[in-house]
Amino acid sequence: MASMSPLVVKISGSLLWFLGVFPQLSEILKKHGAEGEAELGQAQFAQLLQPVLQELADALAENHVVVEQNVKIINGSQLRKFLADQKHLNDVVEKIMQEKHDQKDAKTTKELIRSFLEENGSDLGLPPLRADEMVVLLYDAVFADVRETKSTAGSEEDLMVILKEILVKFEEQLEANPVFHDLGI
Numbered sequence: 001m002a003s004m005s006p007l008v009v010k011i012s013g014s015l016l017w018f019l020g021v022f023p024q025l026s027e028i029l030k031k032h033g034a035e036g037e038a039e040l041g042q043a044q045f046a047q048l049l050q051p052v053l054q055e056l057a058d059a060l061a062e063n064h065v066v067v068e069q070n071v072k073i074i075n076g077s078q079l080r081k082f083l084a085d086q087k088h089l090n091d092v093v094e095k096i097m098q099e100k101h102d103q104k105d106a107k108t109t110k111e112l113i114r115s116f117l118e119e120n121g122s123d124l125g126l127p128p129l130r131a132d133e134m135v136v137l138l139y140d141a142v143f144a145d146v147r148e149t150k151s152t153a154g155s156e157e158d159l160m161v162i163l164k165e166i167l168v169k170f171e172e173q174l175e176a177n178p179v180f181h182d183l184g185i
Contacts, residue, residue, distance in 0.1 A: 024063070028055050070183040076174035078125030083167055092116070092124070093160050109162050114143055117166070126170055127179040135179060142169045 029035050032052050040048065082088055096116045100107070107115070118139070122128045127135045146166055 024059050025056060028052055028059065031055070072181045072183055073178050074125065074127045074174055074181055075178035076125070076171040079167060079171045079174065080125075082124050083164065083171065089160065089163070092120075093156050093163060095120075096159060096163070097156055109159055110143060110146055110166075113159070113163055113166055114139070124167070127174075127181055138170075138173055138179070142166060142173060145169055 029052065032048060032055070034048055034052050096112050099116060100112055117124070117126060118129055127138070129135055129139065143166070146162060146169070
């Protein structure tokens with residue numbers, strides 16, 4: 001505990017990692033008899049955990065630890081800005097209509113929009129599908145809520161109405177439950 005300079009670390013998500021950059025934790029665990037494979041009841045665990053956490057908090061207060069994460073928080077704010085920009089909305093509708101004309105098989109408007117958003121959604125403020133399984137579930141939930149009566153894509157006006165409905169649903173969901181996208185350190 002001689003040095004008071006901050007220790008910069010990167011998140012890897014494991015206790016072993018933390019033991020490596022903060023070896024005092026191992027000493028604290030030994031001191032309180034919190035090592036080993038013994039099974040404890042809930043009360044015993046709580047009794048053992050409280051002094052360990054208190055000493056860990058004291059040690060961290062003395063040795064400053066800075067945690068650095070390279071994460072993008074997607075909370076719907078960029079999507080809100082996009083929805084307010086009619087020119088960009090029109091551009092997206094034109095791109096989707098172009099995709100409709102380029103494809104040989106007929107897709108519904110929802111299918112066209114979903115396909116477009118899966119490929120280009122991150123440019124509009126949506127989380128990339130590769131982010132995690134929760135994003136796939138988000139897409140599924142949003143598109144399940146959208147009703148469409150036509151069997152194939154209709155006019156630009158119809159597409160604009162459905163696109164706005166979908167993007168508003170995404171914005172509401174992301175505002176309520178932001179997505180944290182790890183940009184990979």
